Amino acid sequence: MPENRREEDSYEYWLACLHGVGNQKKRYLRERWRGAAELYNIEETRIRSEELLDDKEMEAFQKSRRNWKIKENYERFCEGDIRFIPYYSGEYPQKLKELPAMPYALFVKGRIPAADCPAAAIVGARRCSGYGEQMALSFGEELAKNGFIIVSGMAKGVDGIAHRGALNGGGLTYAVLGCGPDICYPRENKGLYRDILKKGGILSEYPPGTMPLPIHFPARNRIISGLSDIVLVIEARERSGSLITADMALEQGRDVYALPGPVTSELSRGCNCLIKQGAEVLLSPDELLRESGIWQRISKSDNSKNSLKNKIMLESTENLVYSKLDLYPKSKEKILQETGLGAAEVIRALVALELKGYIHEISKNYYVRHK
Structure with missing residues (x-):
């Protein structure tokens, strides 16, 4: 990266990290002074004269300029594996640019979401x-x-x-x-x-x-x-x-x-x-x-597996127990009550259904259909 570009980015990183000034106001300040470097070096009297920052924001702005080490902080940041993507970058997600309260910048590890994927x-x-x-x-x-x-x-x-x-x-x-x-x-x-x-x-x-x-x-x-x-x-x-x-x-x-x-x-x-x-x-x-609107059918191999699974005939007791289950957990006691079967029969059916992959015990004696 060219030295002048690196220096410019170090100021932009400072502005993104500036605490106490809102995102919208940061964007306005950057655009008003054509970049973070000029904003960082502006005379206090000039920025006060424009009355863009209230007293609390002005205090945060001045404190940051006094204490922030432009070069050292940016170099330390560059040593990590995190990217800094400000709102004006071509990498910044278009969906976020549409928001009135869009973040000034994103700090990213790994990738950012592709614009063309739902x-x-x-x-x-x-x-x-x-x-x-x-x-x-x-x-x-x-x-x-x-x-x-x-x-x-x-x-x-x-x-x-x-x-x-x-x-x-x-x-x-x-x-x-x-x-x-x-x-x-x-x-x-x-x-x-x-x-x-x-x-x-x-x-x-x-x-x-x-x-x-x-x-x-x-x-x-x-x-x-x-x-x-x-x-x-x-x-x-x-x-x-x-x-x-x-x-x-x-x-x-x-x-x-x-x-x-x-x-x-x-x-x-x-x-x-x-x-x-x-x-x-x-x-x-x-x-x-x-x-x-983007429905895609499951692959043929998955369809084959599901078809085969659907053709498997359950024992009558297993079928009765299975019919009483859904995607919301049901206790063994409730299954006993609804099926009218004996405890030993229900337990055998539950074990068989779980081994076949039809149901799942999500906690002690509570069961749901697998899917």
Whole structure:
């Protein structure tokens, strides 16, 4: 990189990291003074005379100019494997440029989402049920298999499971963090963090080293929805970050889908409320793909496997037990009650169905259909 370009970028990096001045105002300042270098070196009296910054912003601006080491900080940044993509860069995602509150810059590890691929955000409860876990995995996997990029926040629960589903489906997935892209949050997702970098990227509007503060997460949700064409909400309480993402998606003109659930479930109240307010009902990956207009049939080999599986005849007892199960967890006691069978018969049937791949025990004595 030419020395003059490197110097110019070091000032641009300073402006992107400037804390205490909003994104929109940063863009205006940069364009008003034809770049960050001139802005950094401007006389204080001149910028004060234009009354572009209030007292608090002016204090943050002056403090940063006094304390920021332009060359040293940028060289340290360049030693890492993180890219800095400001809003005026050709690499900056076009979908984000359409947002009034677009980030001034993105800090990226790995790749950024391709503009020509459909993208789905999958968000939901951190403490999801087995039902939510299975649906997040299924939607992530099937959409990825059919050409969708999966975007989420790498949080516990639905977010992380949706990323994993996309990876299982051989697709691309991108995590938007509420901290610097060099920080894996939550820590227990370290393996997922590494795997996402192999098949996608980690993005943030926060510079490297920024800790995951609660105030960052509502703001990052606008990026998750902004990078996506559709937003899927898989389980959400009445007041949750997922509903913030859904609201932002609607403001951005994105289609919002919500997974229905039992009216007695706290985890489904947010989704059921979204549906009541007009969100699309999320029923199955196949139906969503058909509605999205890019439905692709599963490969012949997969169809053959499914056909073969459907032709397998179950024993009458197994068939009865299987008929009482669906994608929502059901206890062994409830199955006994609904089938009228003896405990030994039900247990034998459950074991046989699980060995054949028809059902899955998601927790002690609670079962769901595999798909």
